[in-house]
Amino acid sequence: MKKLGKQDLLLMYRNLVRTRKFDELNIRMATEGKLLTFYHSCQGHEAIGVGACTGLRKDDYLYPHHRGHGLSYAIAKGVNPRECIAEHLGRATGWGGGITGFHTCVPEFGILGVGATIGSGFVLSVGFALAAKKRGEGQITIMFTGDGGIQRGQFHEAANMASVWKLPVVWVVENNQMAWFTPYRDTSAVEDIATLAASYNMPGEIVDGMDVLAVHTAVQKAVERARSGEGPSLIECKTYRYRSHSEGRPDVSHYLPRSKEEIAKWKERDPVKLFEEKLLKEKVLTKALIQKISQECDAEAEEAETFGFESPFPDPSNLSKMVYAP
Amino acid sequence: MKELSYWNAISEAIAEEMKRDETVFVIGENVQESPFLVTKGLVQQFGPDRVMDAPLSELAIAGATVGAAMAGYRPICDLTFADFIYCAADEVLMKAAQQYFSHNAKVNVPCVFLGVAGAGFGNGPEHSRIPAAMVMNNPGLKLVMPSTPYDAKGLMKAAIRDNNPVCFFFHKKCMPMKQEIPDEEYIIPLGVADVKRVGSDVTVVATSYMVHLALEAAKNLEDIISVEVIDLRSLVPLDIDAIITSVKKTGRVVVVDEDTECCGVAAEIGQQIMERAFDYLDAPVARVCAANMPIAGAAMEKYVIPQLAQVQNAIEAAAGSGFSA
Numbered sequence: 001m002k003k004l005g006k007q008d009l010l011l012m013y014r015n016l017v018r019t020r021k022f023d024e025l026n027i028r029m030a031t032e033g034k035l036l037t038f039y040h041s042c043q044g045h046e047a048i049g050v051g052a053c054t055g056l057r058k059d060d061y062l063y064p065h066h067r068g069h070g071l072s073y074a075i076a077k078g079v080n081p082r083e084c085i086a087e088h089l090g091r092a093t094g095w096g097g098g099i100t101g102f103h104t105c106v107p108e109f110g111i112l113g114v115g116a117t118i119g120s121g122f123v124l125s126v127g128f129a130l131a132a133k134k135r136g137e138g139q140i141t142i143m144f145t146g147d148g149g150i151q152r153g154q155f156h157e158a159a160n161m162a163s164v165w166k167l168p169v170v171w172v173v174e175n176n177q178m179a180w181f182t183p184y185r186d187t188s189a190v191e192d193i194a195t196l197a198a199s200y201n202m203p204g205e206i207v208d209g210m211d212v213l214a215v216h217t218a219v220q221k222a223v224e225r226a227r228s229g230e231g232p233s234l235i236e237c238k239t240y241r242y243r244s245h246s247e248g249r250p251d252v253s254h255y256l257p258r259s260k261e262e263i264a265k266w267k268e269r270d271p272v273k274l275f276e277e278k279l280l281k282e283k284v285l286t287k288a289l290i291q292k293i294s295q296e297c298d299a300e301a302e303e304a305e306t307f308g309f310e311s312p313f314p315d316p317s318n319l320s321k322m323v324y325a326p
Numbered sequence: 327m328k329e330l331s332y333w334n335a336i337s338e339a340i341a342e343e344m345k346r347d348e349t350v351f352v353i354g355e356n357v358q359e360s361p362f363l364v365t366k367g368l369v370q371q372f373g374p375d376r377v378m379d380a381p382l383s384e385l386a387i388a389g390a391t392v393g394a395a396m397a398g399y400r401p402i403c404d405l406t407f408a409d410f411i412y413c414a415a416d417e418v419l420m421k422a423a424q425q426y427f428s429h430n431a432k433v434n435v436p437c438v439f440l441g442v443a444g445a446g447f448g449n450g451p452e453h454s455r456i457p458a459a460m461v462m463n464n465p466g467l468k469l470v471m472p473s474t475p476y477d478a479k480g481l482m483k484a485a486i487r488d489n490n491p492v493c494f495f496f497h498k499k500c501m502p503m504k505q506e507i508p509d510e511e512y513i514i515p516l517g518v519a520d521v522k523r524v525g526s527d528v529t530v531v532a533t534s535y536m537v538h539l540a541l542e543a544a545k546n547l548e549d550i551i552s553v554e555v556i557d558l559r560s561l562v563p564l565d566i567d568a569i570i571t572s573v574k575k576t577g578r579v580v581v582v583d584e585d586t587e588c589c590g591v592a593a594e595i596g597q598q599i600m601e602r603a604f605d606y607l608d609a610p611v612a613r614v615c616a617a618n619m620p621i622a623g624a625a626m627e628k629y630v631i632p633q634l635a636q637v638q639n640a641i642e643a644a645a646g647s648g649f650s651a
């Protein structure tokens with residue numbers, strides 16, 4: 001495994017901050033009624049996308065989780081996140097061309113698209129991995145999902161098929177212990193999702209999802225396994241959803257308010273702060289540099305907002321021409 | 327009388343039926359809090375064994391619904407978005423719809439598939455459908471698409487008591503609508519259309535939110551055209567007699583449907599009108615439907631989904647046109 005140098009660590013830190021700032025921008029725009037559709041905040045989850053997607057090849061395939069609508073994954077892979085903001089404003093410069101208002105699609109970075117039915121990415125990622133294996137150029141696929149997504153039958157069919165065919169795919173589960181209003185503990189027969197991997201004869205690992213380096217290390221190991229033709233892996237990242245399922249929805253567990261103490265407890269191990277403290281201690285970061293990065297990310301978010309608002313809407317006369325490829 | 331909103335009328339119907347019949351229960355994702363409110367408050371009344379927050383597993387939720395229905399219960403399966411019927415297609419379209427028939431009418435499947443449906447919020451191609459034609463095209467399923475709180479309540483009670491699987495699609499845009507609801511119990515049988523506005527020049531046939539577009543168009547045109555608006559309320563069974571009666575009076579008809587045009591609800595209704603009342607028609611049957619494309623989201627949605635102006639134009643065109651000799 002490639003050892004991370006100081007520049008890599010700084011880039012990871014910056015990408016965590018960028019993800020957080022762009023998430024905050026999305027939330028603000030949602031609150032101001034500017035977003036044309038819904039928004040699922042990724043606060044609490046940032047380390048997973050950033051940790052997993054750092055160091056991938058540009059042509060590796062990614063299937064993002066819906067939290068942040070692709071932000072952390074795309075940012076770590078090198079995509080300009082202003083495309084996310086433009087998409088949310090329904091503009092032609094968005095990463096789905098403004099057609100849906102939230103779908104992520106950046107094929108030149110290996111993001112071929114997402115669905116809006118949770119868990120459907122399992123079977124698609126099998127197809128991406130199958131194509132990669134046929135092509136034989138060493139590409140891998142990472143699909144991200146939640147603890148809810150894993151409960152769909154798709155997971156089991158995909159896991160078996162990928163394991164039998166030794167396909168180069170890594171499934172990263174972001175277990176934030178909630179699926180919309182329903183707590184994981186009341187809908188799962190197992191305590192740890194990673195244990196499901198054994199049924200399909202693949203490695204399953206539990207990782208601290210608030211620790212960007214832990215995520216990175218675990219995913220890199222699985223990526224290497226996939227690249228070398230040994231087949232799929234399942235990685236469960238334990239994390240937490242800071243906000244309600246989507247902006248404007250009640251924040252309940254079943255039908256009672258979620259525990260404020262529990263949220264506060266998880267926030268003490270905030271993935272951005274945690275990494276910041278570590279890098280400060282190791283003298284990779286300084287207080288001054290933290291401030292500089294924060295200001296630069298604020299400026300980038302501000303520019304992205306302007307970019308979004310100044311971008312044109314799609315041309316509706318194109319819609320009927322896009323139903324079938326020529 | 328009391329004023330109830332659309333969603334509250336639905337939840338009240340469910341509560342009344344759960345009280346009346348122990349075999350009725352609700353199963354689905356997040357039904358205890360209920361993102362679209364139609365099962366909100368039920369868990370406090372009936373407990374978590376009858377208002378079951380299920381895993382994120384549409385196949386198992388729908389399949390368990392069908393199985394429990396075959397085994398003597400009357401489950402209400404909340405699909406959340408009606409679009410997710412595609413995730414549970416085998417269970418709904420093949421099992422629920424066909425088990426009764428394929429086993430020589432020995433075992434029936436009394437259940438309700440509940441789903442919030444329709445466009446209006448720019449939610450994109452997988453959260454905006456009202457998959458009416460697909461349901462209609464699968465014999466064995468009934469299909470209810472209410473437009474008002476009053477209808478929603480009476481139709482929901484009939485759906486729960488029906489001995490068949492009933493898809494009950496309620497519309498996002500109707501959610502805040504309010505109406506006076508009688509205190510006494512009432513049931514609206516499936517398959518009985520309601521004339522929501524009486525007129526003599528042009529008949530508009532619609533369901534769900536499209537009824538409101540039709541009524542608005544009719545109002546805007548009232549000085550020049552007398553429009554009759556027929557709310558079908560259920561598409562299966564289809565009250566074709568109500569349509570024919572109106573068409574015989576007006577001779578001109580526009581069918582408005584929010585689902586995709588191709589092989590759609592309007593195509594079926596138009597054909598049935600031609601078969602039953604061709605000689606009474608003074609103009610071709612017109613239709614206003616969703617364009618033949620996936621439902622775009624955000625700012626593009628309005629270019630796919632029927633808009634008021636299209637309905638109005640179609641009514642005017644129908645009123646002014648005729649067959650050339």
Ligand SMILES: Cc1ncc(C[n+]2csc(CCOP(=O)(O)OP(=O)(O)O)c2C)c(N)n1
Binds near residue numbers: 147174241382
């Ligand atoms: C097939 C399907 N079922 C239900 C939904 C509605 N839905 C959207 S997100 C969500 C919860 C997903 O939970 P999880 O996978 O744990 O991810 P989280 O949102 O907690 O990050 C649900 C139920 C959906 N979009 N698709």
